[in-house]
Amino acid sequence: MVDMISRFKTLLATLALVVLAAIPAAHADDLKPLVDGLGKSGYAALRQAVGALAATGDPAVAPILQSLSTGDLYVRKSDRAVFAATKAEDGFKLTDPATGTDAGTATSGEIDKIKVNNAVREAVTTALGSLTLMSPDIAKRRLAAADMFRNGDPAQISLLDQAIAKESDAGIAATLQLARAAAVLKSDQPDADKIAAIHVLQTKGGRDVLGQLTAIEASSADGAVKTAAADALTSIRGTLKLWDGAQNILYGVSLGSVLLLAAIGLAITFGVMGVINMAHGEMVMLGAYTTFVVQELIRNNAPWLFDWSLAIALPLAFLVAGLVGVLIERMVIRYLYGRPLETLLATWGVSLILQQAIRTWFGPNNREVGNPSWMSGAFELGNLTITYNRMWIVVFSLVVFAALMLVLKRTSFGLQTRAVTQNRPMASSMGIRTPWVDALTFGLGSGIAGIAGVALSQIDNVSPNLGQGYIIDSFMVVVFGGVGNLWGTLVGAFTLGIANKFLEPYAGAVLGKILVLVFIILFIQKRPRGLFALKGRAVEA
Amino acid sequence: MNTPIDSTKVAHAKAKDSLLYLDGVSVSFDGFKALRGLSLVIEPGEMRAIIGPNGAGKTTMMDVITGKTKPDSGDVYFAGDTDLTRMDEASIASLGIGRKFQKPTVFESHTVWDNIDLALAGVRKPFATLFHRTTKAEIARVEEILETIRLTDKRDWLAANLSHGQKQWLEIGMLLAQEPKLLLVDEPAAGMTDAETAETAILLKEIAKTKSVVVVEHDMTFVRDLDVKVTVLHEGSVLSEGSLDVVSADPKVIEVYLGR
Amino acid sequence: MLTSFILRALDRRTSIVLLVILGIGILLPVLNLATDPSSPFHVPTYVLTLLGKYLTYALLALSVDLVWGFCGILSLGHGAFFALGGYGMGMYLMRQIGDRGTYGNPILPDFMVFLNWKELPWFWTGFDHFWFAAIIVLLVPGLLAFVFGWFAFRSRVTGVYLSIITQAMTYALLLAFFRNDMGFGGNNGLTDFKDILGFDIQADATRGALFFASALALAAGFWICRAVIASKFGKVLVAVRDAESRTRFIGYRVEGYKLVVWTLSAMMAGVAGALYVPQVGIINPGEFAPANSIEAVIWVAVGGRGTLIGPIVGALLVNFGKTWFTSGMMAEYWLFVLGSLFVLVTLFLPKGVVGTLMAKKDRKPAEKPIEDVVAPGAAVQAAE
Numbered sequence A: 001m002v003d004m005i006s007r008f009k010t011l012l013a014t015l016a017l018v019v020l021a022a023i024p025a026a027h028a029d030d031l032k033p034l035v036d037g038l039g040k041s042g043y044a045a046l047r048q049a050v051g052a053l054a055a056t057g058d059p060a061v062a063p064i065l066q067s068l069s070t071g072d073l074y075v076r077k078s079d080r081a082v083f084a085a086t087k088a089e090d091g092f093k094l095t096d097p098a099t100g101t102d103a104g105t106a107t108s109g110e111i112d113k114i115k116v117n118n119a120v121r122e123a124v125t126t127a128l129g130s131l132t133l134m135s136p137d138i139a140k141r142r143l144a145a146a147d148m149f150r151n152g153d154p155a156q157i158s159l160l161d162q163a164i165a166k167e168s169d170a171g172i173a174a175t176l177q178l179a180r181a182a183a184v185l186k187s188d189q190p191d192a193d194k195i196a197a198i199h200v201l202q203t204k205g206g207r208d209v210l211g212q213l214t215a216i217e218a219s220s221a222d223g224a225v226k227t228a229a230a231d232a233l234t235s236i237r238g239t240l241k242l243w244d245g246a247q248n249i250l251y252g253v254s255l256g257s258v259l260l261l262a263a264i265g266l267a268i269t270f271g272v273m274g275v276i277n278m279a280h281g282e283m284v285m286l287g288a289y290t291t292f293v294v295q296e297l298i299r300n301n302a303p304w305l306f307d308w309s310l311a312i313a314l315p316l317a318f319l320v321a322g323l324v325g326v327l328i329e330r331m332v333i334r335y336l337y338g339r340p341l342e343t344l345l346a347t348w349g350v351s352l353i354l355q356q357a358i359r360t361w362f363g364p365n366n367r368e369v370g371n372p373s374w375m376s377g378a379f380e381l382g383n384l385t386i387t388y389n390r391m392w393i394v395v396f397s398l399v400v401f402a403a404l405m406l407v408l409k410r411t412s413f414g415l416q417t418r419a420v421t422q423n424r425p426m427a428s429s430m431g432i433r434t435p436w437v438d439a440l441t442f443g444l445g446s447g448i449a450g451i452a453g454v455a456l457s458q459i460d461n462v463s464p465n466l467g468q469g470y471i472i473d474s475f476m477v478v479v480f481g482g483v484g485n486l487w488g489t490l491v492g493a494f495t496l497g498i499a500n501k502f503l504e505p506y507a508g509a510v511l512g513k514i515l516v517l518v519f520i521i522l523f524i525q526k527r528p529r530g531l532f533a534l535k536g537r538a539v540e541a
Numbered sequence B: 001m002n003t004p005i006d007s008t009k010v011a012h013a014k015a016k017d018s019l020l021y022l023d024g025v026s027v028s029f030d031g032f033k034a035l036r037g038l039s040l041v042i043e044p045g046e047m048r049a050i051i052g053p054n055g056a057g058k059t060t061m062m063d064v065i066t067g068k069t070k071p072d073s074g075d076v077y078f079a080g081d082t083d084l085t086r087m088d089e090a091s092i093a094s095l096g097i098g099r100k101f102q103k104p105t106v107f108e109s110h111t112v113w114d115n116i117d118l119a120l121a122g123v124r125k126p127f128a129t130l131f132h133r134t135t136k137a138e139i140a141r142v143e144e145i146l147e148t149i150r151l152t153d154k155r156d157w158l159a160a161n162l163s164h165g166q167k168q169w170l171e172i173g174m175l176l177a178q179e180p181k182l183l184l185v186d187e188p189a190a191g192m193t194d195a196e197t198a199e200t201a202i203l204l205k206e207i208a209k210t211k212s213v214v215v216v217e218h219d220m221t222f223v224r225d226l227d228v229k230v231t232v233l234h235e236g237s238v239l240s241e242g243s244l245d246v247v248s249a250d251p252k253v254i255e256v257y258l259g260r
Numbered sequence C: 001m002l003t004s005f006i007l008r009a010l011d012r013r014t015s016i017v018l019l020v021i022l023g024i025g026i027l028l029p030v031l032n033l034a035t036d037p038s039s040p041f042h043v044p045t046y047v048l049t050l051l052g053k054y055l056t057y058a059l060l061a062l063s064v065d066l067v068w069g070f071c072g073i074l075s076l077g078h079g080a081f082f083a084l085g086g087y088g089m090g091m092y093l094m095r096q097i098g099d100r101g102t103y104g105n106p107i108l109p110d111f112m113v114f115l116n117w118k119e120l121p122w123f124w125t126g127f128d129h130f131w132f133a134a135i136i137v138l139l140v141p142g143l144l145a146f147v148f149g150w151f152a153f154r155s156r157v158t159g160v161y162l163s164i165i166t167q168a169m170t171y172a173l174l175l176a177f178f179r180n181d182m183g184f185g186g187n188n189g190l191t192d193f194k195d196i197l198g199f200d201i202q203a204d205a206t207r208g209a210l211f212f213a214s215a216l217a218l219a220a221g222f223w224i225c226r227a228v229i230a231s232k233f234g235k236v237l238v239a240v241r242d243a244e245s246r247t248r249f250i251g252y253r254v255e256g257y258k259l260v261v262w263t264l265s266a267m268m269a270g271v272a273g274a275l276y277v278p279q280v281g282i283i284n285p286g287e288f289a290p291a292n293s294i295e296a297v298i299w300v301a302v303g304g305r306g307t308l309i310g311p312i313v314g315a316l317l318v319n320f321g322k323t324w325f326t327s328g329m330m331a332e333y334w335l336f337v338l339g340s341l342f343v344l345v346t347l348f349l350p351k352g353v354v355g356t357l358m359a360k361k362d363r364k365p366a367e368k369p370i371e372d373v374v375a376p377g378a379a380v381q382a383a384e
Ligand SMILES: Nc1ncnc2c1ncn2[C@@H]1O[C@H](COP(=O)(O)OP(=O)(O)OP(=O)(O)O)[C@@H](O)[C@H]1O
Pocket: A535, A536, A537, A538, B029, B032, B033, B034, B052, B053, B054, B055, B056, B057, B058, B059, B060, B061, B102
């Protein structure tokens, strides 16, 4: 609350500055008699004068009223003219409150401070509110309208009516209607009006309305208003639940896309080739660091390219991670085919080496990877807020998935990969160079992990431990979805992502994650081959 | 883990006095039908040879009998009224059905002696084996079997170091040690020299004097040596049945074997 | 029955190993207590504590080897059993602090006072008794292993799948123990221990006794493993490792065997953890980190899986190396060494140090060389 008031004050102060600089003098002259009206004695007269000033709708009035309520306005005894005065060495320095021009000095005996009481202050607040409502600046009007809605002050109903009549922006007009409804509910207007107001609020829905209606429902006596409020509450809560569900699905899809990105490379190395690559997470990390290096180069040499940094990083990340993958395959994994447990240990060792290498080169701390402009910000969809980076990552994960599907299903390389994984001796006797296919397939899986790293660098800390955070999740996705089945990975990733986000509100983030893990452990025991199990001897071998 | 016997399920009176009774057994893998309505009856004490082209479903049939694969439909009864489709491998083995795999599988890092010793009928429960002490009778039995399979002088060898043929024999020895009522032997002569093959035939006939045996084999000389009733499988069901001369004269069989 | 089971494992080799372990267990504390610090034979207390820690690591490695080396179950989650044992002991030590904590609360450990808890959660009752903690140290890891194994083995989850879900298990526990409201001290874990069984935990004599207890536990673990392996049960285990489905077709219900050895192994790991905690003075959720479990596996691989001395040697070797390395200026390169160890051992030393030495020694000229014995892992795969 305090925060809001102080923010309101800063707003007014800036407003005053802007206005003072901009008001033409001629205009201010028209205000002069009205301003001097503030000098009349008696609080009632003062309130009237405030109202008269506000009724001009002139933005220049705002700073004057502001000074009034802070006690900075004085009236000169000699001509009852009103000035803003500040203490100077010998007496006061006067300025014209409307124009801000210097108006000489006065001793303390020559001027009287204009005293205000609470009623006057209230009148000033109302007047100020109405002034901003009339402001030519749309953004300010929008803010003021939202403020009015939050406060719901019955005293401002007529003011709101005026503003509604004048308002040209539909969005602001709607907010003003809500503000009016909120004000009506707090006023002593007839029940019929109040019920109409409740309906207005109900159609708006949402959490802020929920708060106001709950207060009304609690405070009003039994009767039509109370029931209407209660009905509206149930209806709004119902819709809110739907929106919550939608939001959860959205978060879930977002998490799912991250899981998909992390797991998709693994689905190839583990799912298709049967190689347990514990260094998979480090391939993701390499992709993220590639992005970092690319951005660093761009920042130093060609800042205008920054928005293109991710596009540049993508192929590079694919190459870097893919090359490292091919190296690992040639140097380690190829000696271990058919010995998955040994592969697991050896690649774990590789992951430690890669982590330490990155730590030695780039240091142990998080490195800063920026979002290009098209990745920052958010947009609203109904009651949902969607950030651009999350949205692009969802899109990106699906594109990568589709591309991979195409490569495996439609290219001769994909055909050879499948041939080799299904029947190695047969494939090699048909002239397929199996070692090459192995190396390239592993490189492909690793390269895709690298690409994932580019995307994940946008939402995660880029540190040497980046990969560690994904490895277990990725394995869970692949195993859950069914090894050897890319569609399974897709479904697995999104199922787990959404399940996780639906559990979070009830169980909390950590417990939700634990529950998902426990669920997968149980699931694997029921269906050891995952959701989309391949049957057959090839799998058993 | 004996499942209660559902007597109404035993449709055919024939099952009652047979040792092994398969009726209308079907198995499919991802839509591919490996067995389609296979029916087969083995009498107590009978020896049967099963032949059929590659992929006919011979091994799959053994998988079904020994509980490795569950049939999609059909009945499998042992000793008249024991429903094998509801039991796991271990309990089926304990019933007295022994199996030799197509690809010889012995315990490579155990000695020949230990391989036989492990197969020896007797204790099977974890805590029983934990505190088990080898008895004189067991030692004698292992020695007897080693004699039979001619591996006495290799008793302390690691099974991994045996030749292919010796592994086949070791596996047959392990079968004997189980003292089964029914032996399922999948391609025992594969990879053997002619002399070894002939000896294996003699060994099997010896065994068949006291037990029922089902032998799957591609080697026709071997099947002829056995001189027993032959069942021809093709595409998952029985194509022909009778003595080797009868089935090899059967035009359907000739077409399957020569027509491809 | 039990005595014969235990006694018949006592062949010459086993007796020697047991005597060496126990000898060291007595000798070092004596050298620590009875010699003058200036004497060349003096063993400083910090060395004693360090070695005591290694002994508990060796016991952990032994438990990993029992399931991996002999039954083919590669556990990437044994650190969880170790840590649970550690927490069991940690809770006892916590209760021994009494009102000497920073907040001086006679009932509640400091972290609970800090979290504004009013009373001791129910699962902390009983931990003021040593015997209770001792039972828990065996029971909880055992129970977790039993439940986990019962599900996993019954549905025949094997190979890498099993490895991965063991990893998920310890990861889930890691997350859980990080939570403050679990009531195990959250992030910081349990620490600031004062005394154990009434003796000052920092005192040299207590340290000596803990060292001896670790040696004793290691010896006992070794002996039990030896007895298990020498029995027919042990032969079945190896059979399962080499050809699981063959073992089933002979009539052994494999899941039962796996479950028994898995649970036994988890309990051993629990004891190791319980002895580890008083010597290092802290237990926190970090002990559940999957990396710890995998590190234990590499100790076994370095020493030689499928031998019982191997894991002990491996745990000591790797940890000596780690201590030596990380105390010097090369400290930050330790991960390079550890990583390379994983790669090189799996590629070039699949039988480990001890396994390779034993294979050389056991080779008899009359027989065919044992070279082409398939590595256990490969055999497991081939058998399916
Ligand atoms: N687990 C399985 N998954 C998929 N297909 C299978 C599986 N087991 C068997 N098949 C298929 O079922 C068919 C029958 O196989 P089976 O091994 O029973 O034949 P077989 O008669 O033993 O052949 P062979 O003489 O070569 O040993 C084959 O086409 C095989 O590919």
